[in-house]
Amino acid sequence: MSAVIGVIGLVAGVFQNINTAESWMPTQHPKNTKARVYAGMSDSTDQSTSGNIPGVALWDAAGRFIGKEMGVYNYVIGDGKFHDIEVKGKMASADYLSVSAFGTDGLCVAAVAVTSPTGYKAGWLGDIGMRCGAPWYPSALVIPGSDPETRPACVWIDQDGSNNHPHTGLTMHLPSFTGEGLANEYNDDIATLCKSLPRFSMWKTRSVHMTLPVYHADKLEYNEDGSDKNIDAILKPSMMQSETTAPNDPTGTKLGVADGPSALEPGPVVELGPSRRRARRQAPQPLRDQLVISNITRHSAREVCESQTSAGPDFVSIVEWLYCDMAEKVLWPLCLEDSTEACFDLDTRSITWQTKPGLRSRKEDLSPKSYRNVQKWI
Numbered sequence: 001m002s003a004v005i006g007v008i009g010l011v012a013g014v015f016q017n018i019n020t021a022e023s024w025m026p027t028q029h030p031k032n033t034k035a036r037v038y039a040g041m042s043d044s045t046d047q048s049t050s051g052n053i054p055g056v057a058l059w060d061a062a063g064r065f066i067g068k069e070m071g072v073y074n075y076v077i078g079d080g081k082f083h084d085i086e087v088k089g090k091m092a093s094a095d096y097l098s099v100s101a102f103g104t105d106g107l108c109v110a111a112v113a114v115t116s117p118t119g120y121k122a123g124w125l126g127d128i129g130m131r132c133g134a135p136w137y138p139s140a141l142v143i144p145g146s147d148p149e150t151r152p153a154c155v156w157i158d159q160d161g162s163n164n165h166p167h168t169g170l171t172m173h174l175p176s177f178t179g180e181g182l183a184n185e186y187n188d189d190i191a192t193l194c195k196s197l198p199r200f201s202m203w204k205t206r207s208v209h210m211t212l213p214v215y216h217a218d219k220l221e222y223n224e225d226g227s228d229k230n231i232d233a234i235l236k237p238s239m240m241q242s243e244t245t246a247p248n249d250p251t252g253t254k255l256g257v258a259d260g261p262s263a264l265e266p267g268p269v270v271e272l273g274p275s276r277r278r279a280r281r282q283a284p285q286p287l288r289d290q291l292v293i294s295n296i297t298r299h300s301a302r303e304v305c306e307s308q309t310s311a312g313p314d315f316v317s318i319v320e321w322l323y324c325d326m327a328e329k330v331l332w333p334l335c336l337e338d339s340t341e342a343c344f345d346l347d348t349r350s351i352t353w354q355t356k357p358g359l360r361s362r363k364e365d366l367s368p369k370s371y372r373n374v375q376k377w378i
């Protein structure tokens, strides 16, 4: 019988402990720790849609270094796929983890699952990063055992910034992402999740060789439900630097500074088309020649469009009958047979405008787009 492992994620916009089947986590190795990284999407510069494999470094609860494994430039994780990164090192439970981008392909990380040689298993879902203000995109990934409509968002990392993603990596404290008590704590005060450096951070200058900030484990106290007894110890944590990843590596001795999550504010409300008013310009859109058409109930074009931090291809929600132009963050209705206003035509894949309502149906292209790649998510 397969064990059940709780992982905190968003269900109907609220953090909950999701009971997942352990089948989505790597199998236990007698000596090594395995980290499985799931790609929600990636923006390879070549024809395939895929992202380079990231590097991973691990520490135990006391900040002692377990091991690290470099990423891979010339091997990629395809959309919705995963890759197991095997880290040789100490026989210990990995409580802290860093994930660092490698190569020029951005990678949208939808989930991370770690199995230690001790048998300790833990997971992290991209919903955490999205709520903490990281650039994000929906993913079609289903976590086994969870409600099929619970699809985690993914968050972008990129080593060289060539795809306009600002972060090179993320760090996390794995025990912080399980249990109803902590899920409720994050719902009550998002700062306890996003503003506590060791718990979760996105970084603009992270490499696999860097240390990370860890809690003084003896300063943390928990309630019976797993939530934090002393919120101050979380918001103003007593921290130390983890053990170096390489004694002779100068970058390995630096305590990283938080240059990550900042945009905790919800995005601006964008008017529904046919208004041509434009949202404030974002960074150039990654994957602008791609279109995602989703028929997944969990996905919302409105949510994607109204978020200041979403980034990725133009997005259609069949369920909402809406289209988001991601370059301008403008929401349009999809066309119906008798549409008289500007709308996005799923057949021509462009915004059309019936110039003389009531007269002959002459449709004129407002913003011609040509999509090199159209993905359907069902």
Ligand SMILES: *[C@@H]1O[C@H](CO)[C@@H](O)[C@H](O)[C@H]1NC(C)=O
Residues within 6 Å of the ligand: 295, 318, 378
């Ligand atoms: C979307 O899903 C619904 C319900 O499963 C189905 O009836 C409909 O045909 C699907 N639409 C598209 C465009 O795939």
